[in-house]
Amino acid sequence: xxxxxxxxxxxxxxxxxxxxxxxxxxxxxxxxxxxxxxxxxxxxxxxxxxxxxxxxxxxxxxxxxxxxxxxxxxxxxxxxxxxxxxxxxxxxxxxxxxxxxxxxxxxxxxxxxxxxxxxxxxxxxxxxxxxxxxxxxxxxxxxxxxxxxxxxxxxxxxxxxxxxxxxxxxxxxxxxxxxxxxxxxxxxxxxxxxxxxxxxxxxxxxxxxxxxxxxxxxxxxxxxxxxxxxxxxxxxxxxxxxxxxxxxxxxxxxxxxxxxxxxxxxxxxxxxxxxxxxxxxxxxxxxxxxxxxxxxxx
Numbered sequence: 001x002x003x004x005x006x007x008x009x010x011x012x013x014x015x016x017x018x019x020x021x022x023x024x025x026x027x028x029x030x031x032x033x034x035x036x037x038x039x040x041x042x043x044x045x046x047x048x049x050x051x052x053x054x055x056x057x058x059x060x061x062x063x064x065x066x067x068x069x070x071x072x073x074x075x076x077x078x079x080x081x082x083x084x085x086x087x088x089x090x091x092x093x094x095x096x097x098x099x100x101x102x103x104x105x106x107x108x109x110x111x112x113x114x115x116x117x118x119x120x121x122x123x124x125x126x127x128x129x130x131x132x133x134x135x136x137x138x139x140x141x142x143x144x145x146x147x148x149x150x151x152x153x154x155x156x157x158x159x160x161x162x163x164x165x166x167x168x169x170x171x172x173x174x175x176x177x178x179x180x181x182x183x184x185x186x187x188x189x190x191x192x193x194x195x196x197x198x199x200x201x202x203x204x205x206x207x208x209x210x211x212x213x214x215x216x217x218x219x220x221x222x223x224x225x226x227x228x229x230x231x232x233x234x235x236x237x238x239x240x241x242x243x244x245x246x247x248x249x250x251x252x253x254x255x256x257x258x259x260x261x262x263x264x265x266x267x268x269x270x271x272x273x274x275x276x277x278x279x280x281x282x283x284x285x286x287x288x289x290x291x292x293x294x295x296x297x298x
Contacts, residue, residue: 183216
């Protein structure tokens with residue numbers, strides 16, 4: 001009888017400990033979630049302020065700092081769309097063309113280079129890989145003048161070639177490194193089996209490796225989209241015809257030489273320019289997290 005009572009007390013104390021631990025764990029998670037939500041709202045304040053300012057008249061943007069406009073001016077969107085020399089749809093189209101071709105170029109060229117470093121064995125592979133990584137430490141401004149002289153001699157100024165051609169030549173070491181890290185985790189037996197079946201290196205890459213690299217491709221596509229869409233200096237340097245301008249250059253046109261600006265219209269177009277980035281990121285978020293988690297960058 002005493003043994004049974006002792007066993008019952010032990011079980012009850014164990015259950016109480018579990019309940020207390022579970023309750024404290026739930027409270028701890030709830031506290032963390034509340035803290036993260038508050039931090040998220042704090043980080044989103046600039047975006048909310050931008051959205052609010054795009055709906056205010058120019059005179060109230062910097063005098064009325066409330067997120068809820070005291071006076072609404074939704075006409076900023078319609079006016080901003082047609083305020084420049086060309087409709088803003090022209091600039092959106094230019095940016096979309098550059099972004100899509102840049103994504104295709106980076107995925108094609110960087111994946112081929114990464115496959116060579118990750119799956120093929122050739123003399124000097126480690127040396128070339130180290131040199132490739134070394135280019136990541138070079139500031140972009142170091143290559144600015146040589147690249148400009150090269151593109152000028154090729155007659156590519158005021159065209160999209162300086163913005164697109166480098167992406168088809170695997171010039172971004174970060175994307176190559178990201179794909180190399182992902183491909184190295186794939187079993188080597190896949191290459192051996194493909195070789196036994198008569199596949200050459202390119203067929204193995206196209207039929208075996210490429211379909212398995214979707215997370216790394218999605219990560220590369222998202223990073224490329226964000227960087228190219230927001231690129232300001234490159235288009236500013238190589239493009240002189242307003243009809244070829246991208247969205248960042250078009251937004252700069254809202255500020256005149258005297259520093260005066262139609263802030264409401266510029267903020268309205270800024271909100272529209274953020275929509276593709278947010279949508280593309282949300283659509284590929286799952287692959288982005290998976291790609292980063294499986295490439296040694298976490």
